[in-house]
Amino acid sequence: MYKCRRNESAHSIELRLRVKEAKLQDLQRQTQQLEDEVLLLQGEDSYKDAQELVTRHIGQLHRYNELRDIAMSLMTMIADQRQTSLSKVADEIGADVPEDGPRSHGSVTAHKC
Numbered sequence: 001m002y003k004c005r006r007n008e009s010a011h012s013i014e015l016r017l018r019v020k021e022a023k024l025q026d027l028q029r030q031t032q033q034l035e036d037e038v039l040l041l042q043g044e045d046s047y048k049d050a051q052e053l054v055t056r057h058i059g060q061l062h063r064y065n066e067l068r069d070i071a072m073s074l075m076t077m078i079a080d081q082r083q084t085s086l087s088k089v090a091d092e093i094g095a096d097v098p099e100d101g102p103r104s105h106g107s108v109t110a111h112k113c
Contacts, residue, residue, distance in 0.1 A: 075093070
């Protein structure tokens with residue numbers, strides 16, 4: 001709270017008030033800069049988290065595709081050995097084979113019971 005000083009002129013009071021207002025404005029500016037910096041850093045963390053998630057997901061997709069290709073190769077080998085079609089082997093083990101064959105962008109999936 002403001003404490004009144006004896007024998008202080010109005011000009012002196014006004015000058016002190018201006019100094020305090022300037023300090024207040026400077027502190028408000030610094031606060032805004034710090035808040036902006038925090039938001040920027042939080043945004044960078046979110047970006048890093050999103051990049052890590054995308055990278056992990058891509059890795060999982062690669063792994064899935066490798067496993068799918070292995071499964072298709074094994075089913076093809078079984079079909080060749082038995083001299084039967086790939087779809088018959090897939091039906092026996094409960095897997096779906098894409099209409100256009102093992103190298104399609106579709107997937108081999110197990111039938112749900």
